[in-house]
Amino acid sequence: MTRVHDMGGRWGDGAIPVNPDEPVFKEAWHARALAVTLAAGGLGQWTLDASRHARELLGTMDYTRFSYYEKWLAALADLLVARGIVTRAELAAGQGDGISPLAPRRLTADAVPAVLARGGPTDRASAATPRFAAGDRVITRRPARNIHVAGGHTRLPAYAAGVPGTILSCHGAHVFPDTNAHGLGEAPEPLYTIVFRATDLWGSAENPRDEVTADLWQSYLDPAP
Amino acid sequence: MPHDHHHHDDDHHDHDHSVLPSDPALRVKALETVLTQKGLIDPAALDAIIDTYQNRIGPQNGARVVARAWSDPAFRARLLADATEVVAEMGLYGRQGEHIVAVENTPDTHNIVVCTLCSCYPWPLLGIPPGWYKSDAYRARAVREPRAVLAEFGVTLAEGQAVRVWDSTAELRYLVIPMRPEGSEGMDEDALMALVTRDSMIGTGLARAPT
Numbered sequence: 468m469t470r471v472h473d474m475g476g477r478w479g480d481g482a483i484p485v486n487p488d489e490p491v492f493k494e495a496w497h498a499r500a501l502a503v504t505l506a507a508g509g510l511g512q513w514t515l516d517a518s519r520h521a522r523e524l525l526g527t528m529d530y531t532r533f534s535y536y537e538k539w540l541a542a543l544a545d546l547l548v549a550r551g552i553v554t555r556a557e558l559a560a561g562q563g564d565g566i567s568p569l570a571p572r573r574l575t576a577d578a579v580p581a582v583l584a585r586g587g588p589t590d591r592a593s594a595a596t597p598r599f600a601a602g603d604r605v606i607t608r609r610p611a612r613n614i615h616v617a618g619g620h621t622r623l624p625a626y627a628a629g630v631p632g633t634i635l636s637c638h639g640a641h642v643f644p645d646t647n648a649h650g651l652g653e654a655p656e657p658l659y660t661i662v663f664r665a666t667d668l669w670g671s672a673e674n675p676r677d678e679v680t681a682d683l684w685q686s687y688l689d690p691a692p
Numbered sequence: 693m694p695h696d697h698h699h700h701d702d703d704h705h706d707h708d709h710s711v712l713p714s715d716p717a718l719r720v721k722a723l724e725t726v727l728t729q730k731g732l733i734d735p736a737a738l739d740a741i742i743d744t745y746q747n748r749i750g751p752q753n754g755a756r757v758v759a760r761a762w763s764d765p766a767f768r769a770r771l772l773a774d775a776t777e778v779v780a781e782m783g784l785y786g787r788q789g790e791h792i793v794a795v796e797n798t799p800d801t802h803n804i805v806v807c808t809l810c811s812c813y814p815w816p817l818l819g820i821p822p823g824w825y826k827s828d829a830y831r832a833r834a835v836r837e838p839r840a841v842l843a844e845f846g847v848t849l850a851e852g853q854a855v856r857v858w859d860s861t862a863e864l865r866y867l868v869i870p871m872r873p874e875g876s877e878g879m880d881e882d883a884l885m886a887l888v889t890r891d892s893m894i895g896t897g898l899a900r901a902p903t
Contacts, residue, residue, distance in 0.1 A: 484829065576737045586785065684862075
């Protein structure tokens, strides 16, 4: 069903750690961790969905004790070894053993502005007519889960599973993370913004008029009964 | 798949990352060294990435969009209809901002943005997310008790204002257009920009009142 990253609605996390004077990168290594991760992603050996899932695959205890960029680093190390790009022995030694066959794909400094500016849009052309339209009542899959891979990546949060909601807007077809994270193809599907009443999500709400939205793919949804 | 080992996914003691140094600064250094020696990363490219997010891209970008929306009704209408196209025209398209949606605060509704599953955030408009945005507490609580969260940011909503929390679960990135503060009539775009805080564009703050 769910993993530790899927924490929406959880109790017990305490006060928000607000720090108005926080710099962009609190530690020099935070900046380095971000940059190494982006540059390694530029080798094109995994998708954004796969890198998200690699962070989700961190053990519950690691995920909880690691700071933000430590999660990034751990997931990066795991991906590099899993894809055969770096060996576990190289990581343990802290030394690379020979030039990689992927070296020609290295992101160079002069290419950085263009690569960051280009991004990675996920909308895809699709001839399929969306099943739902704005205003339609739908209900989300329950339990929230990847139906292709047990324990796999999904973007339906557990708190929003099995809950009735209303289609606010349709954004056309987008790459489907549940398949794309696992090398099963982009399989684009219509993506919708669904609005839920807070009272339907939580039983009681701070204010009965409050709402929560989520962006969900068509196969997560059924018409409301 | 990252974990095609003989053991179960959740046997975390055996994860490959566990062979790295325990000090995170040394962990980064080890990864950077290995990847550089293998010809897979260019240290100068890392410097360029850091410079981009430390010095070039930040909340001033989003503030420019908001100030223009406050000043120009036609721009505001286009922004609310198709923000991606409008911000791209302003040169604000890019990584982690490929699909932008602008949502407007009104006397009836206050909007607030979170990513409960990870840390999705409109990088080209606001830069790298602040630590609190990525914290477990914010991710867990913003959807269930947004008013309690807002109170911790010192924000109390007007009576009758509903809250709509946007959980960024896909590649859509949300920009909140805060309400234009009273007393800002007649101010030009540059002056208005100074009233637009980062938090006001996430929904955990309000625009500053002019002094």
